[in-house]
Amino acid sequence: MNETTRLPPLRERFFRRERRSAQAARRFTAETLAGWGLAGTELADDVLLCVSELVTNAVIHGVPPGRQLRLFLRYDTRTLAVEVHDSGPGVPHIVRDDRGEGGRGLLLVAALSDKWGVRERELGKAVWCEWCRSDG
Secondary structure: OOOOOOOOOEEEEEEEOOOOHHHHHHHHHHHHHHHOOOOOOHHHHHHHHHHHHHHHHHHHHHOOOOOEEEEEEEEOOOEEEEEEEEOOOOOOOOOOOOOOOOOOHHHHHHHHOOEEEEEEOOOOEEEEEEEEOOOO
């Protein structure tokens, strides 16, 4: 992609319920961030890690068999937002238990992003996080 190519401020993609979807979502996000001129920034590193965590959580806990998840990325030069939609039940929450290896993904999302949350949908939920840039 050359420097004059600019991606639209909203990008979305569906991913299957499989572990390699986190890697595919991370690659899609990296390409999108590069198209927005954000590649190689600390913000990009944080966004990539949060996308990995949210997609992994959706694959493991939120996407029923035979369904997909949907990743939305939005950027308006001031706010960068990530949303992962799935059709599974339940509301994710931060786990503060050091006894297990898993369960701390949302703790990372909360630490790395400016805001995060969960929004109910007609079917399932959307887990989101965002960063507000003062230099945009």
